[in-house]
Amino acid sequence: YLVGLNQAFVAGTDNSVTFGTMVPQVGSGFTLASLTGNYMGGSEEPVDWNANTEVDQVHADGAGNITGTGDDNKQCGSGCSEPNGNTIVATYALASGGPDGKFVISQDGVPQVYLYMISTSQAVIMPVSSSDNSSSHPGLIDFHQ
Numbered sequence: 055y056l057v058g059l060n061q062a063f064v065a066g067t068d069n070s071v072t073f074g075t076m077v078p079q080v081g082s083g084f085t086l087a088s089l090t091g092n093y094m095g096g097s098e099e100p101v102d103w104n105a106n107t108e109v110d111q112v113h114a115d116g117a118g119n120i121t122g123t124g125d126d127n128k129q130c131g132s133g134c135s136e137p138n139g140n141t142i143v144a145t146y147a148l149a150s151g152g153p154d155g156k157f158v159i160s161q162d163g164v165p166q167v168y169l170y171m172i173s174t175s176q177a178v179i180m181p182v183s184s185s186d187n188s189s190s191h192p193g194l195i196d197f198h199q
Contacts, residue, residue, distance in 0.1 A: 074098075074194075080173040084155040088174055089146065090116030095179075095197030106193060112142055120144040120159065158182070167195075175199040 055063045066072025081088075096109040112122030122142040146169065149156040155171035159179065167179040179195045 077172060079155060079171070081171070082154050084148075084171045086118050086146070086148070087116040088155075088171060089114040089157070089169075089177070091175075091199050093177070093197040093199055095195050098194045098196060108193075108195065110142060110195070110197075112197070114146065118145050118147060120146055 055065070057063055060078040062076040064072065064074045064076060092111070092113050094109075094111055097107040106126055108124055108126035110122055110124035112120050112124075114120050120142060121144075123139070124142050125139050127138070144159050144161045144166070146157045146159045149158050149168065152168075153170075157169040157171070158165050159167045159169055165182045167181050169177050169179045171177045175198060177197045179197070181193075
């Protein structure tokens with residue numbers, strides 16, 4: 055549903071309770087330096103109780119390195135979750151062949167998430183795949199400067 059100029063609300067008719075908002079990408083020609091700065095982010099409201107949730111504070115240096123801290127709540131079974139604080143050390147690169155503003159974030163050389171720049175102060179990430187349940191129950195994480 056369009057709710058304003060360059061704004062929409064999505065309500066799915068599927069059994070997965072798909073919902074969300076759409077905002078336009080502002081800018082183009084994004085580079086490694088476009089991500090420079092401090093970002094705070096966290097999971098959007100999960101629609102599946104198996105989805106992991108998290109909150110993160112990260113710094114992107116503009117040269118392909120990300121450092122920070124995070125706290126996630128990984129699911130461990132029916133009605134069970136385990137809080138887990140962690141240190142974030144990762145690298146990022148432009149995704150080859152991807153749309154403008156798509157980056158791959160890797161840890162220890164293994165791609166973990168895709169980052170899509172919405173503007174120079176906002177981005178969202180989605181998992182590539184994982185050994186935990188992130189690939190079968192993905193979440194969306196929103197970051198702002």
